[in-house]
Amino acid sequence: MKNLLEVIEAFCNEHKMAISTFGRLSVNDGKLVSRLRNGNDVTLKTSKKIRQFISNKSQSEIKKVSSENTEVVKKNSNTENSESDKTKRFYDNRQNYLSFINTTNEKWQIAQRAAKELKYLKPTPPALKLFDAGMGDATILSHLLRALHRRYPIMPFLVVAKEISLEDVRISLSKLSDRFVEHPATVIVVTNMHYSEAPWLRPKNIDLAAALNWQNVELDGESSHQYGEQLRDLNEFLIDGWKVKSSKLTGNPIYIRPSVMVIYRKDHKFLLNDVIPKPGQVEGNYDLIIASQPWRARVSARIKAKNVLAPLSRALSSNGRLLGVQSYGNDPALQLIRKIWPDENPFPVDRHKLTKAVKTELGRESKNYNFLSGSDEKSLIRYNMHVMSNELEDSIGTSTLFAAWNAAVYVNQIGDDQIQPIIESNEYLKITAETLKEYGGLYFNNESFVISKKST
Template identity: 50%
Template sequence: MQPVTENAQTLLESIYAFCRQHSMAESTFGRRAVNDGKFVSRLKDGSRLRPETWDRVVKFISSHGGAAPSAPDPGLLHILPSESLAAAASDTSSEKNFRFFDNRQKYLMFVNTCSEKDIVAERAGMELSHIHPAPPAIRLFDGGIGDGTVLAKLLREMHGRFPTMPFYVSGKEISLEDIRLTLGKMADRLFEHPATVLVFTNMFYSEAPWLTPKKQEAKDALVWKEVALKGGTAHDFDRQISELDSFLTENWQARHSPKTGNPIYDHPAVLVIYREDYKFLLNDVIPKQGEAKADYDLVLASQPYRLRVPAAFKAKNVIAPLARALRPSGRLLGIHSYGRDPGMEIINRIWPDDNPFETSRHDILRALKDALGDEAEEFDFNAFSDDRSIFQYKMHTLPTEVDSSIGTSTLFAAWNDAVYVAQIEDDRLEDGPEGADYLQATREVLKKHGGLWFNDESYVVSRTRGA
């Protein structure tokens, strides 16, 4: 039997029935279901839901014995209607061109005030001692390049360990702004380690390692650009990389998925960069359109999924494709936020019941085994002990900033980092935290701990050498 599509009114009726059954106020329902006391009132006013918010409401009602609503009306979800996609894609004006990636201001403040990128790069560098590369190159895949900070640091570590070996460095990034930031860091890498091939794409996790779209229409729309850099200085390379801006603007466009609301490419693109004076040496390393392979020695998957989506989704759509891209003896390092830190203490002072860290590394690995099916026999799954898996990174502060009077800028930065790590939805932040002064809560936590830090946890999936 097909589920009955729910509209806003029938969803509200389901909530009303649940509240009557449990003698619960609507504001209490909102706080307990989605940590938002104004959730029901906003729904009455016509607000749309994110797909993950819908899932949380359904899970809450079902787990408490209520009659959970069935499939949502797409018009109720916070995604672009299908008839708007073409217009949105064709209109690139600053007023109408949506930003699909977590608020850039929050992201950039987090990157520049916390040491996570440094610690992640260091943790990834540790895996280099366990790989067994084979000619013609060491093959690295970054499953979410971001602003390129981790990749640049990891490439320095690789050069230190393997100064004479050719590198094949591939990565996935859908954000135009992030791919620009990444390319800005690559000129120095190409100067120090000239035997390097850089390959960047905006494709999905199931496509990016192989540089091949799955659907025929996407294959037909694929844009493949190969750039052989001339000259011999970092300045020469940087100037030519900067000239790629118009190519990126035209070919790194994104839009909303009509199914999930997540960002997807307008059309697939691949950018291949190497030094012209090393083209002969790298002939067997440079990928050819339609002939690219995966076979990676190391895959880095740092924060590749949203915290609040189910483990099965994370495993099936993100980690499983990346694991399949490993060569025999290749290793995948997965990293995500763990919580149980002062950052989460700040969040819980404002939203006491909030817990975005419901999926542990153990949950991910169990779901991954299910997603791989019979292929799971080809892999080793390593959750490790907490002492090895869990690591800490800090917000940069001076000792005097937290020992004496804490400045407003430090408080705002700490609050920003806490809500960014916990992935607090913008609609909750726009209405303002309820019943507490968030800056005062932030100040108290900083004073209590003498600073602010966060915990990540890691896991490793390796393909057996005989696979």
């Protein structure tokens, strides 16, 4: 695919077209180029379609697209989210995201923190209900489901997970097939809807609700291998159901058509009849909601509360608990960043400001909730970059330096426009090496908080 990738990148550079725009216009896939860069293949039919697009695209159409993109950028700069939009290019880069999650143990540490909430749950029939407000690659979710099985080995589970990324949904499904073997009484639902819609699996817009793409997937067989094969066969449904476009207001990806995928074992359909959700009949009422890094750090507390935390809080059951996790800073990674950009303040909204904003957004409803922001000792979650002790001796390897640099700028959400002039020299690698040696590696701090709904 290298030759095709080179052709695409040359075309985009020549016509000043974003790679995501090229993917959408050529084959209706905004992440086409990212997947090619990660070594994925495309079919001959898709390759032919791409080359035809490149050869047939007229200059007038290209100029029109470039003009439209410029207008969107100008409009974005006037919104409250403009500061975070400046940093989104790096933070949303899939290659950097994959590098980060594979070179740190953040997901595992968050999963362990989430598992501590299980002892406080008070589920009621017909099932324990869990909502994941950003499934990602399902590392956290799969760990948490194992912990849930250990605590409630025979209780039915209803798991609803929100995820807008087609690539992450594919990866997640490959990790979840074994859950249906160890815990047969499991229903897993995946949706691409907004935070204000996903807990209820119902779009707010009437027209979109009428176009709801709902599919039940009944798994046949008794082994995770069989289930895995059936989940891989869902590719066509996923490609159609998880198409996205860019929001004209924020530039964030949003769904074109709301989609819901309900997965359960066919041989347990009768037993799970009252657990399997039906269109228009989902009430929310979750026992546990996990909201791990569901926003860009620099977005205001009001926006985070209004768009994410308040809707999720309203989806809690009586005695239900929402665990929120976000980056905190005050760690070697932030110190590394400030050696290069002294005035950087990537985490302006701490958990205390956030819970206060949620109270304000909920208004009179807030009296029905407890807001637990806690002390640093109880709330901070430390995680590390994977590094061997012998890698930090006299000469640190280039791969380790790049991994540390990538993790630091990813967590602190530094934009491409800031990074580009810095990496023209090797000074940033020297600073990275000094930081690694000073602290014997690289660690990061997240902070957690809990919103619980009082018993009714």
